[in-house]
Amino acid sequence: MLRLCLLVLFYCFHAGSCSENINSLHYTDGVPKLNVANSGYHGLVRENETLVEVTPTIRAVGAEICSFRIINKHHIDAPFEITLRKNGEAELRARKTLNCEKKKNYKFDIVAVACSGESSENATVHITIMDINEYAPTFLEPSYVRMVDEGKLYEEIIRVEATDRDCTPKYGDICKYEILTSDQPFVIDNEGSIRNTEPLDYEHSHNYILSVVAYDCGMKQSVPVMVTIKVNRICKLGWKGVPERVDYAPLSGVETLFPAAQLKLCDVPCNINKVYSRLTLSTSHIGKGCDRDTYSVQSQRNICGASGESVDLLPIPGSPGSEWMKTLTSDEGHESDQMFEFDGTSSAVAIPNDVLNHSLSSTFTIATWMKHKPQINQDKYIKEHILCSADDHKMNRHHYAWFVRNCRLILLLRRDFTQGDLNIFRPAEWRWKIPQVCDNEWHHYAVSVQFLNIQLYVDGILFRPQKKNPEVIDDWPLHPTSDINTTLTVGACWQGSENKMKHHFRGYLAGLSVLLHKTEKPEVLACLHKCKESLEVPTMNYLEPGMELLSSNDLTEITVEGDNKTNMETLIKNIGYSNSREFPTPGRRNLHLTSSISCDNGHMVKIPAVESYVMVLQPQQPSVIINGSNNIAREYRDFRSGVRIFPDLKITVEQFESERIRNFLNIPEPRLDSCIVSIYPSLNPDHEALTLPEGRLQEFGILAKVSKDGASITGSELIRNYESVLEEIEYTNQKPAYYLNRVFKLICSELNGRFLSNEYIQTLTVIHPRITNTVAPISSNNIDEDVAELSHHIPPQPAHNLIAQHHVESQPARTVFGHYLDTAVSDQTETILSGGSHAIAVIIVVCIGFLLLMIALGVIRIRAAHNRATQEEIQETEMAWDDSALNIIVNPMEQLECGSIKTNGNTENQVHEDDDSSDDNISYEYDTSDDDDDNGHGPTNKVRDLEWDDTLAV
16 A cells, blocks of 8 residues: 555656645545536537537546547437547537538537546537538529609609628628719619619710619628619600799809700590790799889880989988988899888988978979789778879869879879869879789889870880770869978878878888989880890791790790791790899799690690709909099199099909900900098098089989088999099199198999999198298298298108197297298397397397298288188098197397397297198288288287287197
């Protein structure tokens, strides 16, 4: 026994497994047992690997284990092997890589074998082969083909199917189908079902070829399969080839709308007698019913050649002379004419007497744009006045009026008692029943009166009288009254007895104007209504015998009828759209094409209507640029005779790359419709004026208004004509010595303010002369010119270079004429005055100085008598000389009497000269109470004691 123990210890030390062998020794006679539950072992192995991950780890206890063995009791090949590791655990491996697609699971038994030869009980091992995504999906068919009818939407056109050889759902199932061909009207779902998203059109495409792929759940993609969908041509009644949208670029001329249109009449159940088609352009949502030029009423009248004497009763709010318009509500007026809204309760304005003579002449024209609809829950006989002239107080007599009542347009003209027998009825009221009055669309109305010959124009077309339309009502003349004037109103009528407005208008008005003493020409009224956009009618070359083509007056509707289907298609193909406006309103214009067929048996068959639209694209925005000099310096005499404020003005419109492109596109020469000249500060009308060239204004038909704040020039005219007017504007100033400079600002606009120019600033600078210390002869004719003569040898400088500091310093005595300093006491005289021992010489010099002073005062009195102008406060304008703190009194001595003079040896009576101060606005204080004495004897008033006035000194 001892020997046996020694041998075991020796083996442990040499084999390195002493502890195990000791345990084995402890279980030498035991039976091994596997550490497994009743369910056995479970193993996982990937297709591309051999090591099996077994749970739990294979281990045996109870005896010394020398090996593990696979016992296949399930009669299935088990391509695995098991080996014993050094730590007593078993490792299970596949003898080769396995294929899940062939066999997914294996099952076999294992036992543990002790070194004594004893074996454990069997334990079952379950092996699962883990799948990898080694196969891509494949379609069951190499390609797919289907036939469908045009014009239908299908729930399912065709179903494609793919499979995957991978053994598990993760990689073997198909999870997604996709159409690789882009921009096709088809979709496919995850089941492989293909359907169309819009009806197919044989004319658009005879067949569609799609490339479809499938994805397994591991997102492995298949090889694409081709799916062909063929479209069967189905004949159906209606128009084909009409696009849903037609883009129109500004200034592109005429754009053909439906060049590929075809009319299908295949299933008409009768013999065709005639075919009718009507194409309508809808523009009612734009401005006043269509795209018209963006000009003011006056500018439109100027373009159409209308009389310039017409008075605009609804001018642009804020324009000069339009103060009465402040209470009305209006739009911006940039896209079309300025439109005013009247609410039917309070919106109304009274026209000032200086705007329009309230007494109409026997010949006149009243015109306006109006948009009106029937009033709900309102008495249909209530008047809605557009224009009304009534008694201003006491009574409510309506002298003349233009109003709407019961959807009728009514003109009232009451004769005055001086115009005929008071006992004779004469026509006084004309009532037109026309549908346009209450259709809630914009229409242009003009009524022309000439010796009671009344003519109404609607949308530029003369209304032809019908039986009892207009209905004419007779009335007595107005009876004579005293001390009664009239009140002219727009939007209501003044009730003099109640002192308030009544009969308010509800709707929209624009461009209300009155022309007295003449009537407007019919062609002018047609031009005022003319629309810039319209349908373009095909030329007569396309019209064959048996066909007829009609169009509306405003070219928004074209009707074609005849018995020739082919010619019908040709005419519809050649209908176009045009917009001659240089800057059209962008947006959508709807098109509506309706057709019908007349059969031989009289039965009418309607063809399905077609909807389309024209999309007017955004025009390129122009840029109005004003260039020129920014500063002009002129001398006194130039300002008195007149200075042109914009001598080198240049206005350009930058929109197109070159003039060649403008000529190629046949674009009209650009125009301006207004220019505003502003002056800072405002003009002093006593000696300043702004003059405009009347001849040029009349030549070009441009209106102008001048005020103390500047000038406004209005009227649509070519840019070069505006330049010629602006270049001749002159500014005059009879007292330029009061100013340093004048600032003028110019802004011009195109298309009624829709496009504004830059702010062009021009500064006129006054050149003030610099006075020398040399005594010069005095001229009583024009002291300003004499002073200028004294300074000819000194270069003139702008006034801002001569500004003195605003504080008072002592200065030497000077002789002053008017507003200018003439001479200063010479250095030699100053030496004499400073010598206390030369009293006689001092007295002589002072007497001479006093004599010169009296001569100067005499000259001033003469000039004041002739000019009747008094010294004005310099603070009246910010550009004037500021001497509020520089009130200088020339005072050689405190008490000046020719025979008695007190002198000192100090510098008490000397004033130091300020060489930097200007000499244009310094004046004497003297008594001018006897200004009427201009008989040449000189002033008789006593000169005050001259002294420094420092009450305003800073």
